[in-house]
Amino acid sequence: MPFSGIFxxxxxxxxxxxxxxxxxxxxxxxxxxxxxxxxxxxFSALCLILLIVFVATGRSMFPMIWATHPRAHDRHRESVVDLAPKALFLLLLFTLGIYMPTPLNDLLRQVAHSLGGLP
Incomplete structure (x- = not known):
């Protein structure tokens, strides 16, 4: 499932x-x-922990993503119906990483304020 690997x-x-x-x-x-x-x-401890997490995740996920798994030869066709929701959620994920809508931003600020995180 090559397209699902990209997602x-x-x-x-x-x-x-x-x-x-x-x-x-x-x-x-x-x-x-x-x-x-x-x-x-x-800060140094956090950087070390992030490095360990990146390497461990990469070692387990990238063989699946790049189809180097022993069963990678069992390829399946993917229909547009299967890929459309994945593409929609990926677009939403990119959009929220770049632009935060004002109502959602206000809600998150209220939550942070109630937890004592913002003045």
Whole structure:
């Protein structure tokens, strides 16, 4: 399923916090806050943990994405009906990583304020 592999790859990148996905911004904000607060040990630990997660995820996911798995020769045809929802969600994922609609942004700010995260 070669096209599903592409969607799996983008989903993996989104979960790992690569740009332009929304989790990338969250990682940058956290890391910037650690640097500003002088928490270099915590910053270094987070970088090490992220590196371990990236490598472990890559070692398990990329063979499936690149079809180097032993059963990769069993290819299936994918119909447009199967691919359309995946493409729609990928487009939504990219869009929310680049542009946050005002109502959703306001809602997230209210949640952060209720948790004591924003003034």
């Amino acid at each position: 799996l790859m983008f989903g993996t990148f989104a979960l790992l916090g690569f740009a332009p996905f929304g989790s990338f911004v969250g990682e940058l904000v956290m890391m910037g806050g650690m640097i500003e607060a002088g928490q270099t040990i915590l």
